[in-house]
Each structure stands twice: as C-alpha cells, then as structure tokens.
Amino acid sequence: MKVLLKGARVLDPSRGLDGIMDVLIEGERIAMIGENLKDEDAKVIDLSGLLLVPGFVDMHVHLRDPGLEYKEDIESGAKSAAAGGFTAVACMPNTVPPVDNAALVSYILSKGQKAGFSRVLPIGCISKGREGKELAEIGEMASAGAVAFSDDGNCISDASLMRRALMYAGDFGKVVIDHCEDPALSAGGVMNEGYVSTLLGLPGIPRSAEEVMVARDVILANETGARVHIAHVSTKGSVEIIRKAKAQGIPVTCEVAPHHLVLTEDAVMGYNTNAKVNPPLRTEEDVEALIEGLKDGTIDAIASDHAPHSMDEKDVEFDKAAFGISGLETSLGLILTFLVGQGKLSLEEAVKKMSVNPARILGIEGGSLKEKAPADITVIDLNKRWTVESDKFFSKGKNTPFEGWELKGKAVMTIVRGKIVYAEKQY
Numbered sequence: 001m002k003v004l005l006k007g008a009r010v011l012d013p014s015r016g017l018d019g020i021m022d023v024l025i026e027g028e029r030i031a032m033i034g035e036n037l038k039d040e041d042a043k044v045i046d047l048s049g050l051l052l053v054p055g056f057v058d059m060h061v062h063l064r065d066p067g068l069e070y071k072e073d074i075e076s077g078a079k080s081a082a083a084g085g086f087t088a089v090a091c092m093p094n095t096v097p098p099v100d101n102a103a104l105v106s107y108i109l110s111k112g113q114k115a116g117f118s119r120v121l122p123i124g125c126i127s128k129g130r131e132g133k134e135l136a137e138i139g140e141m142a143s144a145g146a147v148a149f150s151d152d153g154n155c156i157s158d159a160s161l162m163r164r165a166l167m168y169a170g171d172f173g174k175v176v177i178d179h180c181e182d183p184a185l186s187a188g189g190v191m192n193e194g195y196v197s198t199l200l201g202l203p204g205i206p207r208s209a210e211e212v213m214v215a216r217d218v219i220l221a222n223e224t225g226a227r228v229h230i231a232h233v234s235t236k237g238s239v240e241i242i243r244k245a246k247a248q249g250i251p252v253t254c255e256v257a258p259h260h261l262v263l264t265e266d267a268v269m270g271y272n273t274n275a276k277v278n279p280p281l282r283t284e285e286d287v288e289a290l291i292e293g294l295k296d297g298t299i300d301a302i303a304s305d306h307a308p309h310s311m312d313e314k315d316v317e318f319d320k321a322a323f324g325i326s327g328l329e330t331s332l333g334l335i336l337t338f339l340v341g342q343g344k345l346s347l348e349e350a351v352k353k354m355s356v357n358p359a360r361i362l363g364i365e366g367g368s369l370k371e372k373a374p375a376d377i378t379v380i381d382l383n384k385r386w387t388v389e390s391d392k393f394f395s396k397g398k399n400t401p402f403e404g405w406e407l408k409g410k411a412v413m414t415i416v417r418g419k420i421v422y423a424e425k426q427y
C-alpha cells in the first residue's frame, strides 16, 4: 500500500527541511520526500495549505491503565494522543498495581498495539511498588520494552537509591526521569507558596522543594556519568541549575508542560481545582524563565504530563482535589497559540521540542522524516481556530483549566506507521 501526501509545507528540523514537498509512504515507512513526486500506484492525499512534521512524541503522560481505568485507559488515552497530534506517548507507571515488572510492561505494549492509535511506550518504575526503597527489575523491564524509568508522582527521595538507579538504568542505555520534589519541603502543600496561597489561605509548595532535588540529581548525574531527565520543570531556579549543569557537560535533559508556560498561580483564584497540578503553577517570573530556557536550549522537550482524573476527584474542596491536568488534546494548540503565535518560540524550535528531542532522549525511532524512517507524521492546520471543549475530548479526563479557550492551530491528521489513526475529515 502506497500513499502520496501532496503539497504540504514539510518541516523537518532533524534534516533542515522546510518547503512545499510531497511525501511518499510505502507500507509503514517513508519511501521518498521531494518536489512533484509521482507514483501511479499510490493513493494521493492533497495536503496543500497544511504543515507536515515528524510525528510528535509526548514523553510524559498518565494513561491510568492498569487499575484506574475510570480515569483513562490505554485505548482512550492513545486515541486522545492521536487526536492531539502525537504519534507516540510514553506512559508513567503510577498505576494500580505500579508497572514495576516485565509482565506489566508487556501488557501495556500489547494493549497499545491492539488499540492501534498512537504508539504507547511504557516507562517502568525505578523502585519496587513505587515505594522508594528497593530498585525494581530494571534490566528485565528494559528487555521487555520499557523506554525509561521513573517513580513519577513521587520523587526518589533516597539519594543512594537514585544514584544506583542512574547507574543501573544507564547500563541498559535508558534514562531515569525524576519528579523533583523534596517531600519534607512540599508536605501538605496544595499550590505554589506565595501571594495567592496566602490570599486563599492554602498551604504552599515552595520552589525549593523542586530545586533542591534538581540540584541533587545534577550532582549525581555528574558523578555517575549517567543520564538524568528532569520531569515537568516549573521554576526559574530549576532552569538556572540545569543551564549551569549543561554548560559543564553534565548529562541532564528536561521537559516543561504547556500549562507551566501559559498559566500562573493566578489560575487557582476562586479555588479552581482544574488548576491544581503538581508541580504547582508558579509566577510570571517563572513562566518567563521557562520560555527563556526553551529558547536557549536549556529545556529540551515539551511534554503534556497528561494527568486525567474523574470529575468526582476534582469537584471537591481545593485541598482534597487530585493534582493534574488532562493535557493531550490542548498541548499543541497552546504551544502554537501562545508560544509560536506570539513569537516566543519559532515553529522549528517547537517541532524540535515536541518531536525530535523527546525521541532522542528516549532513544526511540521517530523525530525524523528521513527516508526509510517509520511513517509517523503529524499534519497541522496552523490557521484553524477552535475552542477547547472538554466534553469533546477523546480522553476520559475532562479536567482542564483551558475550558472555553480559543486556540489557533490544530493537528488535523495523525499517521502512525503509515496508517491514518486520526483525521478531522475523510481522506
């Protein structure tokens, strides 16, 4: 089966490509890219006026499967990802039971394949039972197909365990992703510690809770030579620590979530539980530093930290509500509208942070439209204006602080391994 995608603006930062071109797909692979391609046997799809990029990779999502399928399952999550323009997602292991063994890694892979939307790549636990005490079977999970290791939701607070995790995962060529939060500093906190928390009378989470752990991880990465990736960076101080570490050649990478780039703690006003997220929304000064970090290469990737919850878990008092934002279907639109659209990040940089770099950090195929690469492709209408309506989300998680927001730019077709897994209209 051949498909010829005609007339789109093809932008592939991994090859320095940017121009009106055609893409020929043969089976699951890209066969050729060039101007005015012809192929008698191919099904032709006209994509003129649209942007075609290497498929987006969201390296941090929560699909809640196994055990918490009332919030999300692998099928609904993978479908939501496809609708958001992602051809692959890496899912966190804070499920019930936690993904801390090879059998559960295989379960996720096979359920993801069966669903047939975005590729679903499991992240395994660092510690047995996510208890932060003993290392999990990292080698066996790596052999079964885990792409990275993390106890996300929790920080690895035991520095010695973290040090061993880095060395062990590093031996298998896998990256350790840390949720940096010193539990003693954040204990009891439900939002950023500052003006708004004082105003609302809510217990705060200081920036230092994140930053002390970022600094510790950088020190451990330096000592072990093993790669560490910092999840959902939210403060100016974290950006500064990582910038300095990178300048010294320490193997650290990091990601930022769209909500930390477009919202501040003000979104919590009125005790809005849809703006309750961990790490918490910070201040304008932090947002500016995060954008600066994206621009200068300190921040490698944009990841949604898609954290779906049921309405019952959000429709309660602020301090009792679950932390998290359902982000897969708003991520691209927010980045295109508020970063690219406002000239804060170039389109090429945005594609790097959402495709090329996350694929590289995870060491997976993708992030490039080179010939013979898997045909994982996202097609975007940069001019499409749309309104966020959570009842239209494919995700079960309707918890979004962006309800009713007008965005400009949307994925209109998602192709995974040569197959159209999402399209806004029939082709």
Ligand SMILES: NC(=O)N[C@@H](CC(=O)O)C(=O)O
Pocket: 062, 094, 152, 153, 154, 179, 276, 277, 278, 279, 305, 307, 308, 323, 324, 325
């Ligand atoms: N980000 C969140 O607010 N919540 C995440 C956990 C996490 O990413 O740390 C979740 O699993 O709900």
Ligand SMILES: [Zn+2]
Pocket: 152, 153, 154, 179, 231, 232, 278, 279
């Ligand atoms: Zn986390």
Ligand SMILES: [Zn+2]
Pocket: 060, 061, 062, 092, 152, 153, 305, 307
């Ligand atoms: Zn997370």
